[in-house]
Amino acid sequence: MSAIDKAIAANQDFIVNYDPNRVSPRPRLKLIILTCMDTRISYKALGLEPGDVHMIRNAGGIVTDDALRSILVSHYLLGTEELMIINHTDCGLMKASEEELHATIESKAGVWSNTPIRFHAFKDVEKNVREQITKIKSHNWVKSDLTIRGFVYDVATGKLREVKA
Ligand SMILES: [Zn+2]
Numbered sequence: 333m334s335a336i337d338k339a340i341a342a343n344q345d346f347i348v349n350y351d352p353n354r355v356s357p358r359p360r361l362k363l364i365i366l367t368c369m370d371t372r373i374s375y376k377a378l379g380l381e382p383g384d385v386h387m388i389r390n391a392g393g394i395v396t397d398d399a400l401r402s403i404l405v406s407h408y409l410l411g412t413e414e415l416m417i418i419n420h421t422d423c424g425l426m427k428a429s430e431e432e433l434h435a436t437i438e439s440k441a442g443v444w445s446n447t448p449i450r451f452h453a454f455k456d457v458e459k460n461v462r463e464q465i466t467k468i469k470s471h472n473w474v475k476s477d478l479t480i481r482g483f484v485y486d487v488a489t490g491k492l493r494e495v496k497a
Pocket of ligand 1: 368369370391392393420422423424425
């Protein structure tokens with residue numbers, strides 16, 4: 333059975349006790365988390381339950397145009413008040429340069445990319461977190477009523493540490 337087929341089967345069990353009155357599109361904790369898609373970063377690591385937060389994930393936990401779009405929707409339309417940006421140790425984007433990532437994927441795909449792609453490779457995780465904070469704060473629509481704090485998650489220990497500005 334494929335992973336997708338397993339998910340479809342699990343959904344059949346899930347709907348048995350599903351109660352739409354117990355869920356809301358507005359995050360219970362009024363919190364947005366922007367983090368990497370890395371499998372080692374979990375809800376459990378942050379004491380979270382479904383419904384608590386808007387979890388926005390991409391490779392690296394980068395403030396891309398699309399992440400910014402989601403953050404603005406979350407804050408202005410769905411009432412969130414705090415943003416946690418979490419990058420992590422041992423991130424795949426620290427292991428190769430922008431050029432190396434392009435070359436590797438182009439080689440595996442066997443063709444050139446037909447659209448420009450930036451992977452946002454980085455070397456220093458704390459510096460990268462600070463850059464994401466600076467980038468989001470530079471947008472006119474991001475004001476002081478959105479509290480923004482940056483963190484590094486250590487995948488070796490599971491510990492979260494704050495990056496001071
Ligand atoms: Zn990562």
